[in-house]
Amino acid sequence: xxxxxxxxxxxxxxxxxxxxxxxxxxxxxxxxxxxxxxxxxxxxxxxxxxxxxxxxxxxxxxxxxxxxxxxxxxxxxxxxxxxxxxxxxxxxxxxxxxxxxxxxxxxxxxxxxxxxxxxxxxxxxxxxxxxxxxxxxxxxxxxxxxxxxxxxxxxxxxxxxxxxxxxxxxxxxxxxxxxxxxxxxxxxxxxxxxxxxxxxxxxxxxxxxxxxxxxxxxxxxxxxxxxxxxxxxxxxxxxxxxxxxxxxxxxxxxxxxxxxxxxxxx
Amino acid sequence: xxxxxxxxxxxxxxxxxxxxxxxxxxxxxxxxxxxxxxxxxxxxxxxxxxxxxxxxxxxxxxxxxxxxxxxxxxxxxxxxxxxxxxxxxxxxxxxxxxxxxxxxxxxxxxxxxxxxxxxxxxxxxxxxxxxxxxxxxxxxxxxxxxxxxxxxxxxxxxxxxxxxxxxxxxxxxxxxxxxxxxxxxxxxxxxxxxxxxxxxxxxxxxxxxxxxxxx
Numbered sequence: 001x002x003x004x005x006x007x008x009x010x011x012x013x014x015x016x017x018x019x020x021x022x023x024x025x026x027x028x029x030x031x032x033x034x035x036x037x038x039x040x041x042x043x044x045x046x047x048x049x050x051x052x053x054x055x056x057x058x059x060x061x062x063x064x065x066x067x068x069x070x071x072x073x074x075x076x077x078x079x080x081x082x083x084x085x086x087x088x089x090x091x092x093x094x095x096x097x098x099x100x101x102x103x104x105x106x107x108x109x110x111x112x113x114x115x116x117x118x119x120x121x122x123x124x125x126x127x128x129x130x131x132x133x134x135x136x137x138x139x140x141x142x143x144x145x146x147x148x149x150x151x152x153x154x155x156x157x158x159x160x161x162x163x164x165x166x167x168x169x170x171x172x173x174x175x176x177x178x179x180x181x182x183x184x185x186x187x188x189x190x191x192x193x194x195x196x197x198x199x200x201x202x203x204x205x206x207x208x209x210x211x212x213x214x215x216x217x218x219x220x221x222x223x224x225x226x227x228x229x230x231x232x233x234x235x236x237x238x239x240x241x242x243x244x245x246x247x248x249x250x251x252x253x254x255x256x257x258x259x260x261x262x263x264x265x266x
Numbered sequence: 267x268x269x270x271x272x273x274x275x276x277x278x279x280x281x282x283x284x285x286x287x288x289x290x291x292x293x294x295x296x297x298x299x300x301x302x303x304x305x306x307x308x309x310x311x312x313x314x315x316x317x318x319x320x321x322x323x324x325x326x327x328x329x330x331x332x333x334x335x336x337x338x339x340x341x342x343x344x345x346x347x348x349x350x351x352x353x354x355x356x357x358x359x360x361x362x363x364x365x366x367x368x369x370x371x372x373x374x375x376x377x378x379x380x381x382x383x384x385x386x387x388x389x390x391x392x393x394x395x396x397x398x399x400x401x402x403x404x405x406x407x408x409x410x411x412x413x414x415x416x417x418x419x420x421x422x423x424x425x426x427x428x429x430x431x432x433x434x435x436x437x438x439x440x441x442x443x444x445x446x447x448x449x450x451x452x453x454x455x456x457x458x459x460x461x462x463x464x465x466x467x468x469x470x471x472x473x474x475x476x477x478x479x480x481x
Contacts (some may be wrong), residue, residue: 006307006373006381007391007398014309022312029316043343087318112463113456114423116434121452124441128448203326210328214427221331227339235340242340244327251326 014234051238059227059239066223067246073137073209073219077144078202084145085152085155090182092157103153110150115208119143123215136217144208148201155197159190196262203254220246269447270454273440275448280436281458287350287422287432288462291357292415298358299365306370307399309391317366329421332356337428353425357418364414372407373399386399406477412470416463433458 010018040046053059066245091103123139126132134142162212163186210221218226224243228236269276324332335354337349345352357480376399384394394472437455441448 007309007394010309018309021310025310025312029415035471045343108464108467109460112460112467114434114459116423116427117437117452117456117459121456123408124448125452190307207326210330211424213330213334214424221328221334225334228339236339236342240317240331240335244331244335247328247331248323250325252322255326 040237047234047239050234053231053235054238054242059231059242062223062227063220063239063242063246066218066220066243067250069212069217069223070206070209070219071250073140073144073217074202076204077141077148077209078142078198079207081145081148081152081201082198084149086156088149088153089156089160092153093160107150107153110146113147115143115147116211116214118146119211119215122146131223136212136215139215140209140212140217143211144205147208148205151241152201155194155201156190158192160186162193163189192265195265196258199254199258199261203251203258206250206254209248267447267450269440269444270450273451274439276436277433277454277458280431280433283350283430283436284419284422284432284434284458285462287353287357287425287430288415288419291354291361291422294354294358295361295365295414295418296411298362299367299369302362302366303369304374306366307373307395320364321366324360325367327360329357329360330424332360333360333424333428334410335427349425349429353422353428353430357421357425360421361414361418364417368414369403369407370411371410372405373403375406376402409470409474409477412466412473415468416466419459419462419466 006179037046040057044050088103088106091099092107094100119140120143122134122142123136125140126134167185167189170182171185176185209219212219213221213225216222220243224239227239231239289339302317302320305313308314318401333353333356336352336359340347347355380398381394384398389397422432423434426432426438429435431439433455437451440451444451
């Protein structure tokens, strides 16, 4: 990919040298791999008996249930942060100064805080202020939505600013009101533009939902932890590997979709 | 409010630990990212593959899972190290991938004319890399690297859950003893994180504008 732009097209000597270096690198990589495998085997990590645990129906169904819980949080959070993000973006672009300043403060403040802290703000703060309790699911979702609304608002704003000005001028000239203009003329175009952004946000939220681990929402990572606690330390690596692979598969699929969308739309 | 004022010293030491965590894992991630980026732009297809595979795998595992692996699972395998060191290792493994992407985006942003001119002047590949690509690529990648560091600051909070008494871990401990002052303690923590992240974000934006203006 990049190398074709960075360097001259290699001649015969350069190609031979590249092959030589590739072979040398392969030897080094192989040596590291063998060392790592030996090291793991000496800790009994690679014993087949331990890895069989991943084929057990209860473990598998627990991990899949964890994955579903993760996806549920991610899905709900993305939809809600989309809505909130849109309103904040509109506020940020508003002609009313207090509204645009308030939206700007919201965006800057939330972007600078750890997601985990925001989740705790809801999880501990909501009961402290209102006296009512909140489920771990909604605490997690609310924390993630607070965080993501800021980046979603910026994505929407970039989308609105990228539209030609004539679009909304023409609408105004035709006597279309603000809400209708937004709904029928601006939003359809903006959403098309930020679609890839939305999917990559889905990846971010999927990963961030693992923070549910901390407040005790049983998603994928916490499921893995519970399985390790329950089955014993010798199964720690296989189960963690299963959890990691599930995260990787989901995120790779979503990234792929985002890539295809951005190619199609451009 | 009193709970915050009484514990200012505790907050301060948590803040310092956070800064240490950020500095160490930031530097290591930058070095790891530099190595991965040098693999990614190398003429050697094997190294390019290794770099791409590393990024594809590590970036898609959540930060919490990285820290969980380092701090919870490695000790089960007989690795003995402090929580702080393990946290630095976990954050470095995760953020090396992001640093690599930041550096690569800087290198990608170099104008094609630069490379063509360098070739036209008869510079060898190695000279092009050292004299043309790296200086410009690295200065281009300063704003994305700052943004990566901001993300890193936020991820260090997770280490607080795994027994590192940085800012977030300090807050959790204080909440345990003063459960009537939850909000005040959380607001104080938020302020201390913002003290790091907001100026950094403003700096990144300012540098970006400057770079955009210069080119």
